Amino acid sequence: MKKKNTSSPSNPIGIFDSGIGGLTVANAIHRLLPNETLIYFGDTAHLPYGDKAPESIRGYAAKITDYLLEQNCKMIVIACNTASSIAYETVKKQAGGNAIVVDVINPVVAEVSVMKKVKHVGVIGTRATIRSNAYALRIEKKNPSMKVSSLATPLLAPMIEEGFFNNKISRTIINSYLSRPKIKKVDVLILACTHYPLIKPEIVEYYKGNINIVNSADIVARYVKDLLSKSDLLNSGKAYKHRFYISDFTKSFEESTKIFFKGKIKLEHKNLWNSGK
DSSP states (O other): OOOOOOOOTTSOEEEEESSSTTHHHHHHHHHHOTTSOEEEEEOTTSOOGGGSOHHHHHHHHHHHHHHHHHTTOSEEEEOOHHHHHHHHHHHHHHHTTSSEEEOSSHHHHHHHTTOTTOOEEEEEEOHHHHHHTHHHHHHHHHOTTOEEEEEEOTTHHHHHHTTOOSSHHHHHHHHHHHTSGGGTTOSEEEEESTTGGGGHHHHHHHHTTOSEEEEHHHHHHHHHHHHHHHTTOOOOSOOOOOEEEESSOOHHHHHHHHHHSSSOOOEEEOOTTSTTO
């Protein structure tokens, strides 16, 4: 049963992802908007979304959206490229007029499509994100002169979730992907997965700083601030306690949160897929 969202500035911002990678977006929003209260939901029971059927992803997103609306969230941020590419319209319909819905693709597309001297854009992400062709279709629609080349990099997210980055293993995998002919000669590279900001230094190192690496987390945070400001929903008061939920709890997830969110947080287990919630 959805409660009516009163859209008060003091209401929380809801953020969800297939796991804990979306904490990079939550962290960026928290740094830019320290007065905002965050409710984060990581659907760890169903990760990775990148290998799931579209109808399953839309079902997961709808259920999580219902929960965030019950918490009177004034905004829902889909901090997952796969869910953004497949379930954005589902979440918007579910939210109705009760919450502003933000995905992680449109803000990045808006920024990249107006970049000067950029002719060839590279995109790396999960299989589902790349299969959806969401970035290419939207960028080429906004700027037909830009060429977009997309590459699925399915090993990167689980590698990062397990804490394998900034080491020999991660560099070998990253270099193997980035050396593929498809994205070898790009002017800018979009990190189309919210896990990937954590390996940005290694990607910068691979390209020797010669191309622009786009970190979606910071772009989305700025977009969130702009939308809330335009809607008169920026909170000028003190933030309440942030809440972080995951649908399947393991100790390793709790340990990994320290990597994704630069601050002490406590994960709570909440299974939305049983009657007790």
